[in-house]
Amino acid sequence: MFWLMKSEPSELSIDDLAGLPGQRIGWFGVRNYQARNFMMQDMKIGEQAYFYHSSCAVPGIYGIVEICSAAYPDPTQFERASEYFDAAATAEKPRWFQVDVRFVRKTRPIPIDELRGKSRLASMLVLQRGNRLSITPVTTAQWNFIAKLM
Numbered sequence: 001m002f003w004l005m006k007s008e009p010s011e012l013s014i015d016d017l018a019g020l021p022g023q024r025i026g027w028f029g030v031r032n033y034q035a036r037n038f039m040m041q042d043m044k045i046g047e048q049a050y051f052y053h054s055s056c057a058v059p060g061i062y063g064i065v066e067i068c069s070a071a072y073p074d075p076t077q078f079e080r081a082s083e084y085f086d087a088a089a090t091a092e093k094p095r096w097f098q099v100d101v102r103f104v105r106k107t108r109p110i111p112i113d114e115l116r117g118k119s120r121l122a123s124m125l126v127l128q129r130g131n132r133l134s135i136t137p138v139t140t141a142q143w144n145f146i147a148k149l150m
Contacts, residue, residue: 023102043071060112
């Protein structure tokens with residue numbers, strides 16, 4: 001299975017990830033149950049995801065990452081000073097989870113407008129009106145089509 005994972009570049013960009021020690025980070029701050037469930041139930045170590053910059057001048061795909069851990073509790077839910085703090089979460093009953101991702105490579109930027117212009121990608125979840133999920137599955141056909149655009 002393949003994925004698309006969104007991050008605001010002001011929070012974490014593909015360049016930030018590439019510059020981290022080990023080029024690896026926990027995908028923190030996910031606060032949507034469906035996206036959380038994708039990480040907990042469906043993501044597997046070794047699967048790849050498109051790294052998507054959102055809420056920026058040119059939203060789109062900027063690179064590829066690999067899932068490199070099983071889901072585990074997101075520590076930011078317990079940090080009172082964090083914008084991701086959740087008072088209802090406890091160590092015994094965490095509500096939010098994350099997976100670790102590893103940098104694979106940067107790609108040429110593929111803006112959302114370019115993706116929208118490809119009829120073969122019309123069913124891609126990130127392109128659906130009203131979809132605000134930060135993590136979405138990508139079909140093999142969609143993955144392969146986008147790979148050819150790079």
